[in-house]
């Protein structure tokens with residue numbers, strides 16, 4: 030018997046997402062884990078925070094994803110849920126460039142399991158601008174991959190409750206109308222334009238969500254060698270991969286330590302991805 034599949038096979042799993050993320054997540058999970066994915070149609074995830082900041086997200090990315098999963102289980106009375114949560118922040122070393130961190134969380138309250146997968150992507154169109162004319166809006170739109178990627182227009186970057194926020198703009202006429210209204214309602218004749226980061230308006234983000242779902246599936250299928258609990262996962266990495274030329278230890282990862290969340294069994298696994306030596310370009314001795 031294939032033990033790893035018996036944990037979730039044929040169980041109802043609430044995919045607590047909006048914005049059509051199920052289009053990339055559901056088939057993967059159904060095929061590889063044989064869960065029965067159910068997307069509740071009355072679960073408004075916007076109540077837990079929006080990218081457009083009129084509702085602030087509570088807690089960090091993991092806490093937000095966990096909270097959504099708990100709420101979804103509360104509402105549906107089920108015991109298995111998966112949620113997804115995205116965040117965007119400045120690239121650590123390239124100014125004015127954003128990166129995208131996606132997180133997918135599985136919560137199983139029947140077996141008391143939580144498994145989290147994350148992906149960091151430097152491929153994102155996440156961007157915003159302050160504009161004063163329709164022409165500026167159109168040139169911004171061109172840069173971010175409009176109309177395949179949607180846009181948001183509002184009169185200022187930090188919206189007040191009374192402000193009109195135009196979201197999910199995907200055609201030129203809608204864009205021009207929104208920009209004109211936003212400009213007219215601003216005393217300084219300025220408007221704020223930004224990329225719509227909701228999954229269905231952002232195919233680039235959707236791809237990262239799909240990749241993160243695949244990572245989650247790998248983690249689910251990685252079971253503890255001692256007790257066969259799913260989600261046997263890396264808790265620590267150790268540097269020291271030897272340089273190919275001089276065998277001096279580099280800062281690259283030499284081993285990963287896995288731990289079971291159920292029985293705490295640990296395993297040290299050397300040479301992730303079967304890479305035994307580091308390129309001398311990473312060596313402080315050969316390439317100081």
Ligand SMILES: [Zn+2]
Pocket residue numbers: 253254255256257258289290291292293294
């Ligand atoms: Zn175990």
Ligand SMILES: [Zn+2]
Pocket residue numbers: 272273274275276277309312313314315316
């Ligand atoms: Zn070296």
